[in-house]
Amino acid sequence: METFIQPKILKGFRDFLPQDEILRSDLIEKLTKTFRSYGFVPIDTPVLEYTEILLRKSNGETEKQMFRFEDNGGRDVAMRFDLTVPFARFTAQHKEELYFPFKRYHISKVWRGEKPQVGRYREFVQCDFDTVGSDSAVSDFETLSLMKAALSAIGVDEIKIHVNHRGIFNRFLKKLGLSEKSEDILRAVDKIAKVGEEKVSAELEEITGNADSSAKIIDYIKPLSSFEETLSHIEELAGGEDEDSKRMKTIFSMMKAAGIEGTYMLDPAITRGLDYYTGIVYETFLEKLPSIGSVCSGGRYDNLAGLYMKEKLPGVGSSIGLDRLIAGLSELGITNAKGSYLDVEIFNTDENLNVQYQEVAAKLRKEGISVEVFPDTVKINKQYSVTDKKQIPWGIMLSSNSETANTITLKNLKTREIFESISIEDAASKIKD
Amino acid sequence: METFIQPKILKGFRDFLPQDEILRSDLIEKLTKTFRSYGFVPIDTPVLEYTEILLRKSNGETEKQMFRFEDNGGRDVAMRFDLTVPFARFTAQHKEELYFPFKRYHISKVWRGEKPQVGRYREFVQCDFDTVGSDSAVSDFETLSLMKAALSAIGVDEIKIHVNHRGIFNRFLKKLGLSEKSEDILRAVDKIAKVGEEKVSAELEEITGNADSSAKIIDYIKPLSSFEETLSHIEELAGGEDEDSKRMKTIFSMMKAAGIEGTYMLDPAITRGLDYYTGIVYETFLEKLPSIGSVCSGGRYDNLAGLYMKEKLPGVGSSIGLDRLIAGLSELGITNAKGSYLDVEIFNTDENLNVQYQEVAAKLRKEGISVEVFPDTVKINKQYSVTDKKQIPWGIMLSSNSETANTITLKNLKTREIFESISIEDAASKIKD
Structure with a gap:
């Protein structure tokens, strides 16, 4: 066995x-x-x-x-x-x-x-x-x-793209005398969307050792009603304008110049835990x-x-x-x-027409149309079940007495509309429409 | 350190x-x-x-x-x-x-x-x-x-696509009483393009144990002057028409119906060493x-x-x-x-124009044009060396006194033709031509 x-x-x-x-x-x-x-x-x-x-x-x-x-x-x-x-x-x-x-x-x-x-x-x-x-x-x-x-x-x-600048945050923490704890603080703050303000506040109190610092950080990371307002707010808390906050202003001007400023919000709570980042950081939410x-x-x-x-x-x-x-x-x-990339299935209803099918396929391919011939002469329902799965919009049939492949029957497989005895050229232009 | x-x-x-x-x-x-x-x-x-x-x-x-x-x-x-x-x-x-x-x-x-x-x-x-x-x-x-x-x-x-049918070859070997040695024979024959007829002939003689069988196999694997002639030849040597040789005839008819028969040759020496294959086999040579x-x-x-x-x-x-x-x-x-997929480089000649550059870039992107702004305000030759490497066809410059980004200078970076003070729309249509 x-x-x-x-x-x-x-x-x-x-x-x-x-x-x-x-x-x-x-x-x-x-x-x-x-x-x-x-x-x-x-x-x-x-x-x-x-x-x-x-x-x-x-x-x-x-x-x-x-x-x-x-x-x-x-x-x-x-x-x-x-x-x-x-x-x-x-x-x-x-x-x-x-x-x-x-x-x-x-x-x-x-x-x-x-x-x-x-x-x-x-x-x-x-x-x-x-x-x-x-x-x-x-x-x-x-x-x-x-x-x-x-x-x-x-x-x-x-989408909303939340942007922040690690440099401004670091300057703010330095001003609070918390530079050495910045990694821990950034990691705590980063969780606010997940765990909520209360928990982050408690954790910050633990890290900084006092409720006042925790409250100041919570105040810092809360976005105000606009990009510019938030930027002024954090810039002030960090000790006034510097290269980093100027850069954020430039970036915001560029957003406006490109007409896309509505997609972005300044979100001082975004820190991206990795110590790898030194400037702007961002996350995108649906x-x-x-x-x-x-x-x-x-x-x-x-x-x-x-x-x-x-x-x-x-x-x-x-x-x-x-x-x-x-x-x-x-x-x-x-x-x-999609189920496939095909425009047309040539149905295989008579094995004796296999050569003609290929002639039609070759002509359609020359027109840039994506086409396959169903490989086997099997019941038409079995063929339809494959064209359904492949979501093919058009079908072509040849009648068994066609000596040549000059005229064909074209069927719209969605609407079931049928065009009988049309030329391959006509079929091609219907398919391309 | x-x-x-x-x-x-x-x-x-x-x-x-x-x-x-x-x-x-x-x-x-x-x-x-x-x-x-x-x-x-x-x-x-x-x-x-x-x-x-x-x-x-x-x-x-x-x-x-x-x-x-x-x-x-x-x-x-x-x-x-x-x-x-x-x-x-x-x-x-x-x-x-x-x-x-x-x-x-x-x-x-x-x-x-x-x-x-x-x-x-x-x-x-x-x-x-x-x-x-x-x-x-x-x-x-x-x-x-x-x-x-x-x-x-x-x-x-x-290209030339060399086609063969393992079934016909197997039938031929059976007729010679060599079925049991077919794997060795196929492997020997497969090498003919590499090592030449003489060596294969000697190896076949060793495998089959006689010079006559070897000569018959060498005769079988030699292509004649056309697909159809070769097919008749091997069909006859294998004992006449059967399903396999009929299939090869059908395939050749399909090639002719599609108008591509010139690309293919029937090459009875193609065997593809693997015992996995049972029907047609093929290789393609430049x-x-x-x-x-x-x-x-x-x-x-x-x-x-x-x-x-x-x-x-x-x-x-x-x-x-x-x-x-x-x-x-x-x-x-x-x-x-290509060196890149870009249509246009916006050269960066004045840091104060960084926002205007983005305005121009955004307008061109709306027209479906691929564009980047050179990130740094560095010497123009350094910027040209990057656009050369990236093979970018067009360059755009803004003059330092442009308050708005409504008119620009467009340069064809291949011909060095320059269009001064044209609108972004005009530039876009030139680039798209």
């Missing part, structure tokens, strides 16, 4: 069936197109790297989550867990071949052995774009503008589904590749969480995936 | 710099578009699978080449070494959710720990497409037709560079997922060797990669 091996995949990994993969491809293609239109270019790096390259930037959590092993040559290697560390290694390694400012996008899979749970996978796609080698407000704004444009390109217009968390986040850093080279490379970047976004779109009912 | 970690990648792995990645993306996008236009849909499978799933179909060579390890949960896992085995597992696992005939394409990376050498990498991209669940000549032909269309889409028109070997190969099999389920799933598929193809294109000088 033959034995079969049970087909199965690893926990936390996923197969993508056509409908899901068509949706994902569609989103990636639209994002790609938008990244490109802003001057970003693609790069690629290996999935496997030396573990020491990947590990240096991370904490113990990352190390535990890595897919790490010894390869056949005895090398300590690991699968990348993000696209940032490989990008840092890449820029340091190729700095002589690149030009700066350098703007790259990278959309690819990364792996983390996290405990699988709803919406968390061990294999997932990151969509990153970064501008490195410039410290300018132009790049800050362009990044914010591209975040909006990219989400808009995939049909997500009802207005109708804020609960799923930020779908696009990032910030400005001052030293991308410091582990690999002496030169400091400042930059600003953002990352779109594609899986979370797809989950959100599907919850909002705004996913709209 | 700070220590830096040397940025480097693993042997046999590659970084792709923008120019190379733009080329590769461009080819993949054109192939994808063509696959889709023939009714193929995308799927995705995990990079990591259970080793027992991947291993069952392979020989010892594959096992040695796999990146295989124990994951943190103690599972024996490996990175996929091709896209066929995961596809077989996928169809068996999801057979109830799929529809048949099922046509899928999959363009993705695979990993093999081969000894690195010129043109051989440990990480490379495969481009596969398969039709499963049909045994029809329609699918055979459609596969052959799509191979030509896909290569044509990426500018490779001077007419100007046959020495690099086949750039697109495949065939018909009768049992895709036999390791994972009882039902037999016949199919036909093909795989494009993207790396080999890129190497070939570059050797022929027909690669033509």
Whole structure:
């Protein structure tokens, strides 16, 4: 007796069936197109790297989550867990071949052995774009503008991008004499959307050791009614105008010049826990589904590749969480995936016409029409069930007595309208309309 | 003193710099578009699978080449070494959710720990497409037709696709009483293009034990002057017409009906070493560079997922060797990669105009134009050196006294033609021409 091996995949990994993969491809293609239109270019790096390259930037959590092993040559290697560390290694390694400012996008899979749970996978796609080698407000704004444009390109217009500046916050904390506790404070503040003001306030009191400091921080992080008001407020609390607050004003002027200021709010509670960021930071929420968390986040850093080279490379970047976004779109009912990319199915009703079918298909393809011939001469209902699944708008039939393939029957598979005995040229123009 | 970690990648792995990645993306996008236009849909499978799933179909060579390890949960896992085995597992696992005939394409990376050498990498991209669940000549032909269309889409028109049928060859060997030695014979014959007739003849004599059989096989595998002549010849040698030779006649008629018969030759020496194939088999050679070997190969099999389920799933598929193809294109000088996807650079000559630059950029983007603002106010020559690298056709400048951004200076960066004080609308229409 033959034995079969049970087909199965690893926990936390996923197969993508056509409908899901068509949706994902569609989103990636639209994002790609938008990244490109802003001057970003693609790069690629290996999935496997030396573990020491990947590990240096991370904490113990990352190390535990890595897919790490010894390869056949005895090398300590690991699968990348993000696209940032490989990008840092890449820029340091190729700095002589690149030009700066350098703007790259990278959309690819990364792996983390996290405990699988709803919406968390061990294999997932990151969509990153970064501008490195410039410290300018132009790049800050362009990044914010591209975040909006990219989400808009995939049909997500009802968003709010929360922006903040780590430098202003740090100056404020310094003024309060709390610089040394800033990491803890930033981490506490970052949780306010999740746990609420009361809990953050209590935690801040514990960190700072007094209720007054806690109240001042809570006052600082509350957004007022407009971007400009909030900016004046935090600028004042931090001790007046400086380079950082001037930059925020410039960025806001750029938003107005581009007519997109309504998408952004200044939110002093956004800190992005990582000590990596030094300038603006931002998170993006779906207005109708804020609960799923930020779908696009990032910030400005001052030293991308410091582990690999002496030169400091400042930059600003953002990352779109594609899986979370797809989950959100599907919850909002705004996913709209095709079943295939076909315009026409040529139905196979008579094996003797197989050559004629190909003649018709070839003529339609010359017109730029996407077409397939149903492979087997089987019952028409079986053929319809496939064209339904593939959501094909048009069908073509040849009558069995057609010596040549000059006239055909065209059927609109949605409306069921039928055009009999028309020429291939006429069919082509109907399909293209 | 700070220590830096040397940025480097693993042997046999590659970084792709923008120019190379733009080329590769461009080819993949054109192939994808063509696959889709023939009714193929995308799927995705995990990079990591259970080793027992991947291993069952392979020989010892594959096992040695796999990146295989124990994951943190103690599972024996490996990175996929091709896209066929995961596809077989996928169809068996999801057979109830799929529809048949099922046509899928999959363009993705695979990993093999081969000894690195010129043109051989440990990480490379495969481009596969398969039709499963049909045994029809329609699918055979459609596969052959799509191979030509896909290569044509990426500018490779001077190709010859060598086609053969394993069934006819097997019948011929049976007639000679050599069925039991057919695997060895097929493998010997497969080498004729590489090692020449004399060596194959000697090897065949050794395998079959007599010079007469060897001579008969050599006679069989020699193509005559046309597809039809060769077909008559091998059909006769195999004992007359049967289903297999009839199918080859049908396929040839389809080629003629589609007007593409000139691309194909019947080449009885093509056997594709794998015992997996049962019907037509094919390889594709660049007419100007046959020495690099086949750039697109495949065939018909009768049992895709036999390791994972009882039902037999016949199919036909093909795989494009993207790396080999890129190497070939570059050797022929027909690669033509862009430096970016931008239409326009807005030069940054005055920091005080940063807001105006964004206003112009936003207006151009509304017109569908791809544009970036140079991030820093640096010497114009430094800005030109970046626009050169990015191969941007147009440049825009604002004069420092422009209060508003209503008129601009547009420069054709190739011809150096300059249009002064024109409106943004006029600039947009010139750029779009």
